[in-house]
Amino acid sequence: MFRLILDSSTKLMWIGLVKNNELIDHYTRVAKRDHAKYMVDAIDNLLAKNNVKVKDLSEIVVGSGPGSYTGLRVAGMTSKMLAYTLNIPLYKVSSIFFLTSGYKGKVLGMIDARRNQYFTGIYEGINTIKEDELMLYDDILSLEEYNNYKVIKIGENNYKIDVSKIIKKMQLVKDIHDYVPNYLRKTEAEMNL
Known part of the structure; x- marks a missing residue:
């Protein structure tokens, strides 16, 4: 298969x-x-x-x-x-999730959406902690998870x-x-x- x-x-x-x-x-x-x-x-x-x-x-x-x-x-x-x-x-x-699935532990994934915004999703293993959403960068910084999770700014060399x-x-x-x-x-x- x-x-x-x-x-x-x-x-x-x-x-x-x-x-x-x-x-x-x-x-x-x-x-x-x-x-x-x-x-x-x-x-x-x-x-x-x-x-x-x-x-x-x-x-x-x-x-x-x-x-x-x-x-x-x-x-x-x-x-x-x-x-x-x-x-x-x-x-x-x-x-x-696709582009951060190889990281271990708690992951806050971010894709640049321009205009000081990011598409974000929070995962641990295959579990969704926080559904994907569009957020302002300042709002991401204020998330409790921002300091407790591995933050991955997804890019061509960062996945x-x-x-x-x-x-x-x-x-x-x-x-x-x-x-x-x-x-x-x-x-x-x-x-x-």
Whole structure:
């Protein structure tokens, strides 16, 4: 059983190939708003490098946000397309959890949302302590957890992934057509209406 696990919620695009709950290979790329240009080829290359055919995939797992609107749409649409075309299950997991799953202990994960705001989530192991939310930086500093948890400002060089935790935490998307990333805020265009 092969799973494809992917996230492009930040400048980092991460694609993992998992067999029997073990990561057998992965691909990473740091991009500037161009994940769409590389994602499908990166998946094809990762599968070919490991002698796996697309039809051998049994599940797709996507980091569902929060994060970059464009990045979330790229991973989301790619995942939906693969799951629908192959008629296999699609699973989702928080991108904050995804990108901090490899850290031990209590973790406060943060993704820069610009305008002095961060998408935050607090986890311990696979347990959600505080749901993902959009917060002002000053409000994060006043959190009790800020001083008691490992604070991870997620970036292209600051992440740790544990696929076994992701697999334990993933949630089935019941209807692939209804999948929508967890944006946590409106787009600039929506806010300017």
